[in-house]
Amino acid sequence: MNTAQRYQAWREARDRRFGFRGSLVWHHSGSSEYLLRSYYDGSGVRRQKTEGPRSPETERLKAQWDAQRDAATEREKALQTVLDRQAAINRALVLGRVPLLGARIIRALDAAGLLGRGVRIVGTNAVYAYEAAAGVMVDASITTTEDMDLLVDARRSLRLAASADIAGGALISLLRKIDRSFERTRQDFRAANKDGYLVDLITPQTEPPWSVDEVRIGAAEDELTAIPITGLAWLESAPAFEAVAIDERGAPLRIVAADPRVFAAHKLWLSAQPGRDPLKRRRDAAQAAAVGRIVGHYLTHLPYTAEPLRMLPRAVFDAAQPLFETADPALS
Incomplete structure (x- = not known):
């Protein structure tokens, strides 16, 4: 049961990190600067849209997005390490069955x-x-x-x-x-x-x-x-x-x-x-x-x-x- 529970936690972390596919970057257009979001729609096609000109509000939006993406990435890595350790235990116990x-x-x-x-x-x-x-x-x-x-x-x-x-x-x-x-x-x-x-x-x-x-x-x-x-x-x-x-x-x-x-x-x-x-x-x-x-x-x-x-x-x-x-x- 430990493996199943940890795997479920890892899957949730992976899905969370997957939700941050794409990017949120500053884009220059003439003398203006805009926050540009790249993302994938439901059919897997990469799309872009602007979140607005640079302002305290869009700066907060980017800082929050960056922090959440980094946290999601770190959590997935940490849980992957846990799964790797559990896999070693499973091998020692000869629990593996699926080719x-x-x-x-x-x-x-x-x-x-x-x-x-x-x-x-x-x-x-x-x-x-x-x-x-x-x-x-x-x-x-x-x-x-x-x-x-x-x-x-x-x-x-x-x-x-x-x-x-x-x-x-x-x-x-x-x-x-x-x-x-x-x-x-x-x-x-x-x-x-x-x-x-x-x-x-x-x-x-x-x-x-x-x-x-x-x-x-x-x-x-x-x-x-x-x-x-x-x-x-x-x-x-x-x-x-x-x-x-x-x-x-x-x-x-x-x-x-x-x-x-x-x-x-x-x-x-x-x-x-x-x-x-x-x-x-x-x-x-x-x-x-x-x-x-x-x-x-x-x-x-x-x-x-x-x-x-x-x-x-x-x-x-x-x-x-x-x-x-x-x-x-x-x-x-």
């Missing part, structure tokens, strides 16, 4: 304003959020992964808050800021780096399938285009689930995933699909069982009842119910 590259991608999505605001972490990486919330660890064999699935909500208009710093406001550009070797593959919903780590952009299948336009985040020529997949509407419509997990170096990160009850039910349904690869089906079933045990034994504030899970088809809901009734947690 480093995956953690960096999730943090970048968070910083860009996408995580939990149109993009959720699904697939294997979501399990780390459920583990962290419960304070347990599942068998590593079902969480080992070299890919990441990003569920994009086609119902929302998405824009990177950091678009001024990311070419085209594009997801592929964000990935390249993390690892320059990321390239879109022949499958235009997927990016891969030189080591074969995959990032897939996925979205729910609509009915009829041609009823919506392509789902993209940015405007780059090689931007990823989300692939529609049946069954993802359940995860899209599920309540959001947020937790602070720990990466392999002991540093915290925020993960926003779908409700673990819906995750488990969806994974169990996937494991029964005859056209799915047999190895993936077995892994789906194992993840469904593990997350069901986590919910049933540790996340007891999330009862497996129909009312909050109305997005699930009745047959899917009924089939998954036994996952949450097991008597043996069987967790690390």
Whole structure:
């Protein structure tokens, strides 16, 4: 809990410092001097406006802004030092679970304003959020992964808050800021780096399938285009689930995933699909069982009842119910 609390304090300090992006400087125009403010609007475009001619009032405004910016910067630095110390403790206790590259991608999505605001972490990486919330660890064999699935909500208009710093406001550009070797593959919903780590952009299948336009985040020529997949509407419509997990170096990160009850039910349904690869089906079933045990034994504030899970088809809901009734947690 110490890590989560300190991370929340750091996030608040970071957001406070981020609010001082831009500048407040004196600008000469002829024989006059004006206080000129540079700032970024909601779409990430840099803009300017004058606060008025130099006067005791504008001098006070600038002095106050400078002092608040400096204080925000110092607080963020101080809390970063605290987090660095906590990370060393977490490493010593072997608490880190989230692979480093995956953690960096999730943090970048968070910083860009996408995580939990149109993009959720699904697939294997979501399990780390459920583990962290419960304070347990599942068998590593079902969480080992070299890919990441990003569920994009086609119902929302998405824009990177950091678009001024990311070419085209594009997801592929964000990935390249993390690892320059990321390239879109022949499958235009997927990016891969030189080591074969995959990032897939996925979205729910609509009915009829041609009823919506392509789902993209940015405007780059090689931007990823989300692939529609049946069954993802359940995860899209599920309540959001947020937790602070720990990466392999002991540093915290925020993960926003779908409700673990819906995750488990969806994974169990996937494991029964005859056209799915047999190895993936077995892994789906194992993840469904593990997350069901986590919910049933540790996340007891999330009862497996129909009312909050109305997005699930009745047959899917009924089939998954036994996952949450097991008597043996069987967790690390």
